[in-house]
Amino acid sequence: MAKEIVKVEHLEKFYQKRHVLHDINFSVNEGEVVALLGPSGSGKSTLIRCLNGLEPYQQGEVTFNGEKIVPTEKNWQKIRQKIGMVFQSYDLFPNLTVLDNILLGPVKVQHQSKEAATASAEKLLDQVGLREYENAYPRQLSGGQKQRIAIVRALALNPELMLFDEVTASLDPEMVRGVLNIISNLAQDSNMTMIVVTHEMNFAQQIADRVLFLEDGKILEQTKGSQFFEQPQTDRAKAFLDSMDF
Amino acid sequence: MSSWQIIQQSLPLFEKGFVLTLWLSLIGIIGSIIVGLICSLLKYFQVPVLGKIAAIYVEISRNTPLLVQLFFLYYAFPVFGFKLNAEMCGIVGLIFLGGSYMAEGFNGGFDGVSKTQVETGKAIGLSRLQLARYVVFPQGFTLSVPALAANMIFLIKETSIFTVIAIPELTNTALDLIGMYYRSNEYLFMLVVGYAIILIPLSIILTILEKRVRYGSFGN
Ligand SMILES: Nc1ncnc2c1ncn2[C@@H]1O[C@H](COP(=O)(O)OP(=O)(O)OP(=O)(O)O)[C@@H](O)[C@H]1O
Ligand SMILES: [Mg+2]
Numbered sequence: 279m280a281k282e283i284v285k286v287e288h289l290e291k292f293y294q295k296r297h298v299l300h301d302i303n304f305s306v307n308e309g310e311v312v313a314l315l316g317p318s319g320s321g322k323s324t325l326i327r328c329l330n331g332l333e334p335y336q337q338g339e340v341t342f343n344g345e346k347i348v349p350t351e352k353n354w355q356k357i358r359q360k361i362g363m364v365f366q367s368y369d370l371f372p373n374l375t376v377l378d379n380i381l382l383g384p385v386k387v388q389h390q391s392k393e394a395a396t397a398s399a400e401k402l403l404d405q406v407g408l409r410e411y412e413n414a415y416p417r418q419l420s421g422g423q424k425q426r427i428a429i430v431r432a433l434a435l436n437p438e439l440m441l442f443d444e445v446t447a448s449l450d451p452e453m454v455r456g457v458l459n460i461i462s463n464l465a466q467d468s469n470m471t472m473i474v475v476t477h478e479m480n481f482a483q484q485i486a487d488r489v490l491f492l493e494d495g496k497i498l499e500q501t502k503g504s505q506f507f508e509q510p511q512t513d514r515a516k517a518f519l520d521s522m523d524f
Numbered sequence: 525m526s527s528w529q530i531i532q533q534s535l536p537l538f539e540k541g542f543v544l545t546l547w548l549s550l551i552g553i554i555g556s557i558i559v560g561l562i563c564s565l566l567k568y569f570q571v572p573v574l575g576k577i578a579a580i581y582v583e584i585s586r587n588t589p590l591l592v593q594l595f596f597l598y599y600a601f602p603v604f605g606f607k608l609n610a611e612m613c614g615i616v617g618l619i620f621l622g623g624s625y626m627a628e629g630f631n632g633g634f635d636g637v638s639k640t641q642v643e644t645g646k647a648i649g650l651s652r653l654q655l656a657r658y659v660v661f662p663q664g665f666t667l668s669v670p671a672l673a674a675n676m677i678f679l680i681k682e683t684s685i686f687t688v689i690a691i692p693e694l695t696n697t698a699l700d701l702i703g704m705y706y707r708s709n710e711y712l713f714m715l716v717v718g719y720a721i722i723l724i725p726l727s728i729i730l731t732i733l734e735k736r737v738r739y740g741s742f743g744n
Pocket of ligand 1: 293296298316317318319320321322323324325
């Protein structure tokens with residue numbers, strides 16, 4: 279049986295009085311790519327942020343790599359270096375060069391030697407075609423380049439799980455493909471386990487082993503990727519796919 | 525006597541006042557930055573007790589005029605057995621006032637670092653201290669430079685209030701001379717020139733610095 283990387287049980291999330299996630303249950307196996315889909319405001323970002331402790335949740339359990347997480351800030355801090363997260367707003371650190379952005383985690387958090395970390399960082403930069411920018415500052419890069427660096431920065435920690443939250447949503451159309459290709463390669467060549475929130479339905483169909491469809495904070499269906507896009511189980515998912523011009 | 529002679533005769537006195545204003549300002553500014561930074565750090569790290577004390581100090585300091593603070597130090601403190609000379613009173617008063625302004629300047633800078641930057645830092649596993657050191661402080665200091673610069677200018681101007689406790693700085697020198705010789709035009713002219721020599725170059729330097737930290741330190 280495949281190894282379970284992450285497992286969520288009976289998770290409930292409130293923003294003050296507002297109940298935004300209802301009894302969330304799912305798990306993701308090693309090497310699996312899960313697309314988290316759903317209309318705007320359905321709770322996708324909130325859910326994905328609960329998985330690395332950026333949002334506190336009020337009830338339920340998250341298990342990472344077989345270990346139940348006791349949700350204190352200190353525990354999350356340790357676990358976060360094994361979970362890479364990339365946001366819509368790439369948010370490179372403007373005060374650091376590209377290389378220093380990437381090295382911060384490996385060197386300061388994981389205490390890798392600077393030489394070793396630099397060598398791996400440069401390899402990753404090569405893979406995304408941005409090696410020549412290692413000494414540039416973020417403001418000198420385009421949006422698409424920044425997002426590729428943000429992905430490299432997350433990968434530099436050798437994470438066991440990657441979380442992507444609409445990473446192409448604020449990019450110009452001509453930049454989108456490059457970023458999506460990197461994520462596809464990661465799934466295919468590196469067999470990376472990942473949870474991907476996206477509005478790019480073609481992309482989701484192409485990479486998702488499984489789709490979680492979220493609406494109003496509830497998982498309405500969990501369906502194999504190939505099946506979800508052909509014949510979704512619920513009318514809501516059907517309506518959602520129609521509304522996406524897909 | 526011609527105006528020119530009046531001015532010439534008063535030059536040595538104005539020079540003394542000028543140097544004193546400069547010194548008191550410099551010490552006051554450095555002290556204020558140190559006190560302000562400490563208060564701001566206590567707040568940022570939410571240090572128990574000390575953080576509260578710092579917050580109370582900032583409130584008191586910001587909501588009382590320097591004039592009152594000086595009178596308090598100069599006239600009321602000796603009653604409790606602390607006697608400071610006038611210059612020490614001036615410096616302590618200026619730092620007491622400036623510390624809170626500088627603290628607010630730093631606070632504004634740290635608060636100005638975006639929430640998404642902080643979250644991104646957390647997401648790569650940085651501890652609270654590392655987050656502060658590599659993300660929040662470098663960006664926050666840069667953001668606070670304009671406020672700190674404005675505070676410096678403000679504090680230098682505030683030294684003119686020292687005249688009420690008879691510190692012979694620029695303003696006191698001018699007012700004394702006017703009192704003795706009744707030549708207010710000449711002495712006020714000298715007073716304005718004295719402050720302008722300090723403030724105009726400083727404000728030019730600070731403006732350049734603001735531009736540099738905005739564009740320079742984060743690449744072009
Ligand atoms: N910080 C917050 N405070 C209060 N309510 C919030 C907060 N963040 C999100 N919400 C609410 O929680 C719900 C879920 O939001 P979330 O951002 O997770 O949705 P989403 O599926 O990611 O939407 P989108 O596709 O637009 O990004 C929404 O109703 C939103 O208004
Ligand atoms: Mg979202």
